[in-house]
Amino acid sequence: MKTLILFGALLLGTPLYAAQLNLELGADSRTWQTEELLKHPLVQTINIPNDVSYKRDMSYRAVPLAALLTGVKPDDHLQAVALDGFAAELSAAPLLNAQGARAWLAIEDPANPWPPLSEGKHSAGPFYLVWTDPRAGNISPEQWPFEVASIKSMAPVAERFPALLPDPALKADDPVNKGFALFQKNCLACHRLNGAGDSQFGPDLNIPYNPTEYFGADFLKRYIRDPQGLRQWPQAKMPGFSSEVLPDEDLGMLVGYLKHMVGRKAKP
Template sequence: MVSLLRRLCLLALAIALPLHAGDLTVDLGHGAKTYTTAQLLARSDARDVTIPDDVAFKRAMRYRAVPLKALLEGVSPDDTLQFVASDGFAAQIPAALIVRAHGSEAWLAIEDPTHPWPMLAEIKGDAGPFYVVWTNPAAMKIGPEQWPFQLASIRRQPPVAERFPAIQPDPALKAGDPVVRGLAVFERTCFACHTLNGQGDAKLGPDLNIPHSPTEYLREDLFRAYIRDPQSLRRWPQARMPGFDRKALTDQDMDDLLAYLRHMAGRKAKP
């Protein structure tokens, strides 16, 4: 009875919600759907979810959220999903991580306009209206770039290699080559904010190969320090790039990423 009353109250709240309540567009290739804040808060599968170590807020957080896979009906584990934020962040997340979860679970956290979330210290802004959070992320090695906030849309996309051929290394390289492994690291950690050879959907950071790769103007030790802590190289209060600790990016990942960027410096696309 309490649950029913809560749902009825949330439905009634739709008319009264402030103007900053958001809309989320989900396009899986068979007609786009738009979900409003009020609709999502009123869903019967909405739950209170506790995140002990939240990526964006750097502390424990509690959210009203719905299981993300419940919004992805018809998605195949082989699909790639693009999560686009209002600030230009564009994460490519394999659908298998969401629909075939083994230990981790993705949730869509919904900001209630009557109880807004705190401001984010690093960007001095709001993480809402929607934010992808994960319970037990370590179980599937979910990285910080797979926690998109300020979420505006989710779209099913063709494979990254098909959409963006200019980011691919020499096809003659074998699967276990450090450069090939580095491409996977780049897609997971860098591609959400940066383009390469002019290709990609992100609009937050500069291109990482045109006109120059960072491997062409940064010493290796400075590059490594910058990835771990961007403020250690250049202090800038408005900087948006996060640091990647060894849980998010291992030393082996770093080696592979450097191998990939050095390799791509010799495969620049023409302007």
């Protein structure tokens, strides 16, 4: 699709800087064109070792994302929506960091396009949220959305989707509630649960069956660690979650949340 758009632009004589990023941030909303971002005063070349999407070292022209998030506060909640329907739920605080794990908006220059993600696929452009020093912030693969079309200021997930909530009788520091927070960070970008969520990417994780109901023993944990190591097919898209990104204790709490939600099925 992107190739056709660029080809059509050539035929019509329009500039190839047609891609745009919509920032829906209330009073500070605005639209950025590719050409504007490539001329941003803070744009620079950054190097990303072992890029999450390309699985190799990459170099990008990029702008610190915090420089574009005018008016956004650390307690705010954002959602990055990709062209393919991937919807990454993002706490604002890490995106505003100037130290440690730092978020960048990588900008694809149509005059120097990025390689395809795999044979027959598109690139990660026109906009891609990447991180320098991601280990310092325990950044998960789901916090690297590519083909980003918009970044929106949203109400927190718990307010928008009450069907995702654990039993309200649980204490705030209960492991199930901690697992719910991990679910939002690592799973909600691709999956719905009880029909709740904005993504159209992966299957629902509770309706009709929760994975804890059909994965025996510790196979669910093994699957989350290395999906292709448990079952392989060419169209598989789920990334593995290493122990650096999702420590064993966190993985246990995430699975605990899923198991808890078996008793809270709510058909959409």
